Amino acid sequence: MRTSLAKAAAAAAGTVSFEPMDAGTPEEHWLRELSAWPVWLPPQAPLVVVSPHPDDEVLAVGGLIHSWATAGHPVTVVSVTDGEAAFPQWQGLDLLRREELKGALRKLCLTHVSVIRLGLPDGKVGQHMNRLRNGLLTTLAPGATVFAPYEHDGHPDHDAVGAVCCGLAQSHGIAVARYPVWTWHHSNPVVLKGLRGVRFMLSTEARRAKARAVQCFASQLQPPQADPIVPRHVLAHFERPYEAFLL
Numbered sequence: 501m502r503t504s505l506a507k508a509a510a511a512a513a514g515t516v517s518f519e520p521m522d523a524g525t526p527e528e529h530w531l532r533e534l535s536a537w538p539v540w541l542p543p544q545a546p547l548v549v550v551s552p553h554p555d556d557e558v559l560a561v562g563g564l565i566h567s568w569a570t571a572g573h574p575v576t577v578v579s580v581t582d583g584e585a586a587f588p589q590w591q592g593l594d595l596l597r598r599e600e601l602k603g604a605l606r607k608l609c610l611t612h613v614s615v616i617r618l619g620l621p622d623g624k625v626g627q628h629m630n631r632l633r634n635g636l637l638t639t640l641a642p643g644a645t646v647f648a649p650y651e652h653d654g655h656p657d658h659d660a661v662g663a664v665c666c667g668l669a670q671s672h673g674i675a676v677a678r679y680p681v682w683t684w685h686h687s688n689p690v691v692l693k694g695l696r697g698v699r700f701m702l703s704t705e706a707r708r709a710k711a712r713a714v715q716c717f718a719s720q721l722q723p724p725q726a727d728p729i730v731p732r733h734v735l736a737h738f739e740r741p742y743e744a745f746l747l
């Protein structure tokens with residue numbers, strides 16, 4: 501989701517900087533705003549969920565992944581990095597986070613969800629835009645809806661992935677929906693005014709499956725001897741009865 505390098509990288513990239521342990525925007529502020537967003541369903545077609553770090557896809561799109569895969573639609577997760585920079589001293593964190601993602605997807609749905617791993621360096625996606633673009637182009641199924649991070653989410657990797665996906669959407673006529681992750685934490689509803697926000701409503705079963713899946717990311721929720729990357733007040737933004745997207 502985020503790396504400890506993110507703050508320095510954000511400063512270098514001119515994006516916002518924030519800390520997960522900061523109090524952030526209370527979830528109640530968002531709930532008041534989001535209740536006015538219209539309910540939306542993606543086209544009945546394959547989903548491609550592009551995720552900068554293992555956990556972003558489940559936090560932001562997990563309920564939709566559950567619903568779509570359970571309904572028999574093809575779902576592909578493009579895992580851009582292995583999230584190894586979250587705790588740079590943690591040897592083997594990349595392998596652990598890949599396993600966490602596999603476990604989370606198994607909790608999310610019984611049917612198979614394909615994972616395509618691009619293996620780009622965590623925290624440095626912006627330096628590998630061509631690799632990212634080419635990797636994405638080979639994975640996009642015709643007619644698929646692409647779910648990408650909001651291109652102004654405030655984390656350099658999220659912003660880079662979002663920008664590439666939006667560019668591909670324009671140049672190749674691909675439908676794209678953007679998902680905020682860190683925006684919910686460091687920003688406020690005024691920032692999203694004027695954008696077309698929509699909500700995908702989650703069934704009780706989808707919410708339960710998502711909650712189980714989220715718990716698989718133990719390295720981010722309860723890292724040993726370190727502050728969590730996803731503390732309780734951040735997780736609250738991903739426990740809504742819907743998932744919110746920008747079209």
Ligand SMILES: [Zn+2]
Nearest residue numbers: 501502553556
């Ligand atoms: Zn992330």
